[in-house]
Amino acid sequence: MPWKNQGGGPWGSGPKGPWGQGPQSVGPRPPDLEDLLRRGQDKLQQLLPGGHFSGMGIALVLVVGLAIWGLSGFFRVQSEELGVVLRFGKHVRTVQPGLNYHLPYPVETVLLPKALRVSTISIGMTLIEDPARRGRTMRDVPEESLMLTGDENIVDVDFTVLWRIKPDGVGNYLFNIQNPEGTVKAVAESAMREVIGRSNIQPILTGARTTTEAGVQELMQKTLDSYSAGVQIAQVQMQKVDPPAQVIDAFRDVQAARADFERLQNEAQTYANRVVPDARGRAAQILQVAEGYKEQAVAEAKGQSSRFLKVYDEYRKAPEVTRQRIYLESMERILAGSEKLVYDGGGSAQGLVPYLPLNELTPRRPPASTGQQPAGGVR
Numbered sequence: 001m002p003w004k005n006q007g008g009g010p011w012g013s014g015p016k017g018p019w020g021q022g023p024q025s026v027g028p029r030p031p032d033l034e035d036l037l038r039r040g041q042d043k044l045q046q047l048l049p050g051g052h053f054s055g056m057g058i059a060l061v062l063v064v065g066l067a068i069w070g071l072s073g074f075f076r077v078q079s080e081e082l083g084v085v086l087r088f089g090k091h092v093r094t095v096q097p098g099l100n101y102h103l104p105y106p107v108e109t110v111l112l113p114k115a116l117r118v119s120t121i122s123i124g125m126t127l128i129e130d131p132a133r134r135g136r137t138m139r140d141v142p143e144e145s146l147m148l149t150g151d152e153n154i155v156d157v158d159f160t161v162l163w164r165i166k167p168d169g170v171g172n173y174l175f176n177i178q179n180p181e182g183t184v185k186a187v188a189e190s191a192m193r194e195v196i197g198r199s200n201i202q203p204i205l206t207g208a209r210t211t212t213e214a215g216v217q218e219l220m221q222k223t224l225d226s227y228s229a230g231v232q233i234a235q236v237q238m239q240k241v242d243p244p245a246q247v248i249d250a251f252r253d254v255q256a257a258r259a260d261f262e263r264l265q266n267e268a269q270t271y272a273n274r275v276v277p278d279a280r281g282r283a284a285q286i287l288q289v290a291e292g293y294k295e296q297a298v299a300e301a302k303g304q305s306s307r308f309l310k311v312y313d314e315y316r317k318a319p320e321v322t323r324q325r326i327y328l329e330s331m332e333r334i335l336a337g338s339e340k341l342v343y344d345g346g347g348s349a350q351g352l353v354p355y356l357p358l359n360e361l362t363p364r365r366p367p368a369s370t371g372q373q374p375a376g377g378v379r
Contacts, residue, residue, distance in 0.1 A: 082115035124158035169230025
C-alpha cells in the first residue's frame with residue numbers, strides 16, 4: 001500500500017510520508033492538457049463540413065494556414081529605424097520607415113536597428129542613481145579621462161561622442177562588430193589619447209579645443225572605417241578640460257596671468273591704433289604746410305627776381321628817369337603811413353602861430369616812465 005493511502009501509521013493520519021507532511025494543493029488546480037486538446041478537436045470538427053476531417057476540410061485548413069502564414073510577413077518600421085531583410089540569414093535589402101513586407105518566416109526575417117537615431121556616448125563621466133536627490137547625478141571616471149600630453153603633463157578630459165549608423169552601412173553595423181557601443185567608446189578613448197599625446201597642455205587648456213575635436217573625429221572615423229563598422233561619427237564635444245585636481249589651483253593662476261597679459265596687450269594695441277594714425281595725420285599736415293610755404297616762398301622770390309630784372313632793364317635804358325621814379329615811389333611808400341606838415345618856407349615862422357595850431361595837429365604821446373611831458377612843436 002502506498003504511503004499516501006495509509007489511513008494511519010507511525011506518522012499520524014492523513015496523506016503523510018515518512019519525512020513529514022505530504023504535498024498540499026494551494027489555489028486552483030492547473031487545467032488538464034488532454035482535456036483542452038480534446039475540446040479543441042471537437043470544436044474544429046463542428047466547424048468542418050460534415051463534422052469530420054474530409055478532403056475539403058483539410059484543404060480549407062491548409063488555405064487558412066497559408067493565408068495566416070503569408071500575412072505574417074507584414075511588418076512596420078518606425079521613424080528612427082531601418083528594416084534589414086535577411087533571406088535564410090543573408091542580407092538582401094534595406095527598407096525605409098513605414099509598412100513593408102517580407103517573405104514569411106523561415107524564408108525571410110527582418111532586423112530593426114535604430115539607424116536614423118543619433119546616439120551619445122560619454123567618456124570620463126557617467127550617470128549614477130542618487131537617492132539623496134531622487135534622480136541621477138554625474139560622476140567622474142578618472143580611469144577614462146586622465147591622459148598624458150606631449151609635454152609630459154597630465155590632463156583630465158571629459159568628452160561626448162555623437163554617432164549614428166550609416167544608411168548604406170547597416171549590414172556592416174549588424175554583422176561586422178559584436179558590441180557597437182563598446183567599440184565606439186573604445187575607439188573614442190584611444191583616439192583622444194593619441195591626439196592629446198601629440199599636443200602640449202597649454203593649447204589644450206586654452207584655444208585648441210576645436211582643433212582637438214576635429215582631430216579626434218577624423219581619427220575615429222578613419223579607424224571605424226577600417227573596421228567596416230558602418231558607424232558615422234557626427235560630432236566630438238569636449239565637455240571639461242582641466243589639470244588634475246591636485247594642481248588645478250596653480251594652473252588657474254597661470255591662466256589668469258595669461259588672460260591679464262592678453263588684456264594688457266590688447267589695450268596697448270588699441271592705444272597704438274588710436275595714437276599712431278593721429279600722429280601720422282599731424283605729420284602729414286605739417287608736411288603739407290611746409291610744402292605750401294615752400295611753394296609760396298619760391299613764387300615770391302621768383303616774382304621779386306623778375307621785378308628786379310625788369311626794373312634793371314628800364315634803368316639801363318634811362319638811368320635818371322628810373323632813379324627819380326624809384327625815389328618818388330620809395331618816398332611815397334615811406335610817407336604814406338606818417339603825419340605830414342607842409343611849410344612852404346615863405347615869410348617868417350611867427351606868422352604861422354595864429355593860423356595853424358601845430359600842437360593840436362600833432363598827436364600827443366603817452367607820458368614817459370619818468371613822468372615828464374613831451375614837448376610839442378615843429379622841427
